[in-house]
Amino acid sequence: MAEPTADGRFGAFGGCYVPEALIPACRTLEQEFRTAWADPAFRGELARTLKLYAGRPTPVTPATRLSAELGVNLLLKREDLAHTGSHKINNVLGQGLLARRMGRTRLLAETGAGQHGVATATVGALLGLDVTVFMGAKDVERQELNVFRMELLGATVVPVTTGGQTLADATSEAFRHWVGQSETAHYCIGSTMGPHPYPWMVREFQRVIGEEARGQCAELLPAGVPDVVVACVGGGSNAAGTFAGFVDTSAQLVGVEAAGGAAIGSGSPGILHGFDSYLLQDDDGQVLEAHSVSAGLDYPGVGPEHSHLADSGRARYVSATDDEVLHALRKLAQTEGILAALESCHALAWVLRAAGTSELPSGSTVLLTLSGRGDKDAAQVRELLK
């Protein structure tokens, strides 16, 4: 997965559709990221922090009992074991170190499930940066425990009461605050979305997932490379990071969207939050609310590079329903002793559905990125299973 064009495009998608006031901030960020990413000192500090603080590399675990049941060889890339419980920390450590290098004193973040908010609050505490997290009021309610965690970590959580009160609204609100504070605050976007350079920068910070997994698969699999690489897709950062490690191999790349938030599966090209990509919208161009059991995938758009990977045919995108996801969550818990996040269970739901069919024939090897742990979802799942 290469660098976007100079105007921030992956094929027909991406770009930088922001109010004029934010253009200098986006330009500066692009230059600063480019310089930092080419600077061995920055790369070294990030690698060291990922290792000594975030616990990388995360392991790849063979899902032995579940594999036997499904007739495929399933490997799990364990981002749930990274500090704060999801892959979000990879990106936030990168952006946090970059923000500090740029002399910014505050981090702004949007969050859906709360995982990115928790990761940002954590890195803010680690680096001594003030953190303000915008979160839809509906998500504040659904993810009460994560709100408390963010506050314990010293962050301010601002509930957003406009629109559908979920991730899309939190994102709009974070942008509004950034316009007023772009000289002191860095907007730490949580996924491969937003205006250029964010989709590219966040994918580069998440590339570590795919690169580690590539090496681990080489050790674990006779063929060296799995037949299929699968990850869940909301904005798409864990999938982008995973795919980046395998895009130049023979592996099939599969992204799994939430059925109620399938931008690629049921949307059309549109512009939201600074970028052009597939988007759930009506005939007039009004953005439709996504509906998913998983707050982290409750987003009407998808990162622009995924739209490009879909259009170019290099990756394919499928979806999983809420019911399939809950079934998958329980299955993994009871066969492997791993309680995975609802988001990650979308990827697993597809594996359960596809195993033994022509989509995923018996005997296939599959690498699945388990993007986060499910502790945050326990209360909600208890309600849903009642």
Next chain:
Amino acid sequence: MTRTATGDRPQLEAHLRERRSQKRKLLVPFVTAGVSADWLDLVVALVEAGADAIEIGLPFSDPMLEGVTIQQASQRALERGMTTTRALHAIAELELDVPLIAMTYSNLIKRHGYEDFCRRLSESGVSGLIPVDTPLDEAGPLIKAARTNHIETVLVAAPSTPDDRLKQIAEVGSGFVYASTVMGTTGERTSLGQQAADLAGRVRACTDRPVLLGFGISGPETAVEAARHADGVVMGAALMRRVLEGQTVDEVTGLARQVREALEAV
């Protein structure tokens, strides 16, 4: 058959330049299409109160640059069933002697197609377009489609915009240069900072197109303050807040009339 006045409406920049040449400070009120049942009456009344052009907000579900008032106005308009098509049909019926400018977000424009969207604006008698989240760098294809359809594309300048870029904005855009008083979202403010005066001065130094200051113009005082540095003002949230509070067309227009009077003294 109803006669529409769309053919009679003046082109935007020519009209603003003419008014300016009469030593008049320009007033451009903003109305969210569909914010209330009588929003079209409000548009007409604002013209009678001395507006030099009217900015019509085509409501979008996710307005990234708006403060809470215009967000609420947009949301209310959408709840009342407003769409781009309905708004354009409605304004095509108005008989006005000042230009209309549509303000909206990229996605609505892209959804209808640049060419189609601009043609429909033109057919409805709109002469200007402010695509608030389409910056200079992304505006090329839209400006081309707008030109073909005799629509002038107004670009926004911000306090953070460097001089060389201001020059490009003034050159590539047309109608007027929309200078934002603050680094922030739309909404009322009690006074304008030095940023507003500085930006207006910098824009004027690189173009003779009309320069209007917008964001934070809440009444006669802020309007006068802004008009000392620019050719006029855009006023939105102050009017829409009054509409949202349930004030009548006369009451809302009263504010515009006060601002018009105050501007006469500048």
